[in-house]
Amino acid sequence: NxxxxxxxxxxxxxxxxxxxxxxxxxxxxxxxxxxxxxxTWVELLEPSIGQPIYNMGIHDSSPKQEFLLL
Known part of the structure; x- marks a missing residue:
């Protein structure tokens, strides 16, 4: 779980x-x-680059939906 x-x-x-x-x-x-x-790859990457990363991943999304977040 x-x-x-x-x-x-x-x-x-x-x-x-x-x-x-x-x-x-x-x-x-x-x-x-x-x-x-x-x-998540986002959480695993943060220590490597020394910067916080905001995870805006959306389950079951499309490139169009991701573009609209911008």
Whole structure:
């Protein structure tokens, strides 16, 4: 079982968007469907680059939906 928490902005992210300079926009791979949040590629990349990344992945999305987030 995997616990998924969604913030008030509708994303799988504990932090607020303000203050983030890097956004990860994508589909269920970015969202991390089926895995704990700490195991998403977004969470795993953060320590390597030393910057917080805001996960805007949306399960079952399309490139058009991802573009509209911009």
């Amino acid at each position: 995997v616990t998924i928490s969604i913030n008030e902005e509708g994303f799988r992210e504990a932090a607020k968007l303000e203050g983030h300079k890097i956004l990860a926009i994508g589909d269920s791979f970015t969202f991390g469907w089926g895995i704990e949040q700490r195991l």
